[in-house]
Amino acid sequence: MAIIETRDLVFEYIRRDEEGNVEGITRAVDDVSLSVKQGEFIAILGHNGSGKSTLAKHINAILYPTEGTVWVDGMDTSDDESLWEIRQRAGMVFQNPDNQIIGQVVEEDVGFGPENLGVPTKEIWERVEESLKAVGMYEFRKYSPNKLSGGQKQRVSIAGVIAMHPKCIVLDEPTAMLDPSGRREVIRAARALNDVEEITVILITHYMEEIIYADRVFVMDKGKVAMEGTPREIFSHVEKLQSLRLDVPQVTMLSHELKKSGLPLPDGILTTQELVEALGL
């Protein structure tokens, strides 16, 4: 069954001037129909302003469709009755780690979500423990969040979402503000959640090398899904991606350049290992 499904989804922003008169309408999401299966690892790419974050915000009912429908685990997000249930099933992590952590101590921050859900105290602590272990932050449970690095803070934010026992987690550019090791930590945590806990992951990013392990990639442009496929299929279209203001990982780019220079290499090489093998070394 689909954990996330959108049908003919349209979202329009209404721009108003200072007096509140309508100046114009921007269609940020334009007729998107897609379906994500439970347990999939999905990546969404797209340039700034392509509509990817607007689409993502529909998944936990921060935004509602102007037209069309979004279902999360079978529940229509326009149905107010299901709002809290939807937000518990589909959690969200944003770009800036400093805007998401509210607790004075790591474990209190992670416990905040389940506490709000009315989970019994004993179970809250169990959930805090398992969530922090899942992202590799258990040893920091007594720390003050402001003593943590960016990557560690993002992992605490992710733990806070997992403690609500979601089926799906949406990560909206979780690594944009992080250093290289922070980026690695966060991506590794997301992959582990997907592999081990079988949580559906939807990762939005501008870093192409972060999505090579995704099951499927959607590329957004002008509010529509412009491309869809496996990372290998998507990254086989170097010029098309560039025309959409995107890029490919350096190893894919290098392989593409070598192929253009006459070497018989396959399209869509994703790792150094694959390149080494394709070169017959």
Added chain:
Amino acid sequence: MAHAALTDINLVIPDGQFIGLIGHTGSGKSTLVQHLNGLLKPTDGVIYYNGADINGDGFDKKELRGKVGLVFQYPEHQLFEIDVFTDVCFGPKNLGLDRKEVELRAYAALKQVGLEDEYFYQSPFDLSGGQKRRAAIAGVLAMKPEVLILDEPTAGLDPKGRDEILDQIAGLREETGMTVILVSHSMEDVAKYVDRIIVMNKSRVMMDDEPGAVFRRYRELEEVGLAAPQITYIMHALREKGLAVDTDITSVEEARDAILHALAAQGRQDRGVGGSPC
């Protein structure tokens, strides 16, 4: 308890260099750059700008801030005027220039970052993310700085947006001879543009060298939360497999040429990869 955010930093930055400043979160990069334009005062030690102690008596700090322009992270959060043009005028106006000069500079700066006339009289808040970032950078350029410091200017931008902004900065530096210090978490960006990399770790300068020499020490970089560009890893992997390529290479184009050259030299371009070049 006192905590040293910077310890024993000795650096000389000559005119016109393009410097990459890298280091994990909390390594001291931002603290260092805030000393360079006098926003922070050293607890110990001295900073000289063109030979003059910037914290010495009679040194004009206001003038320094015009000469050493600092573009903060997410500078678009600091846009506040009613339209883009007025916002860009703010810096030079504060330098006490006359109105005509202020407007000429604002116009030139907006052109330099590639913002078209049609955006000049729009509210900065109606621009896209990349355009806002440019408008904010123009606000600093309008002060005609001799040194431009950019703290993660491309965070959150799409790949094309990253390239456009950095290409423009690089072009501007060629044109004006300005010194540029780029603080970045993207090793690929740093490798592509700079001629010198300063690596910060635990409040100290850990490395200070040209990019090839810094990325050669990728294992040490990894130990301090950094990395080399993906190309560096590819070149090392190929070398380990016996292909005679230069491992100091940091760009895709150089890597392509080196691999083609090495394969040809080995005479295996035909048999080794199972097919003739087309």
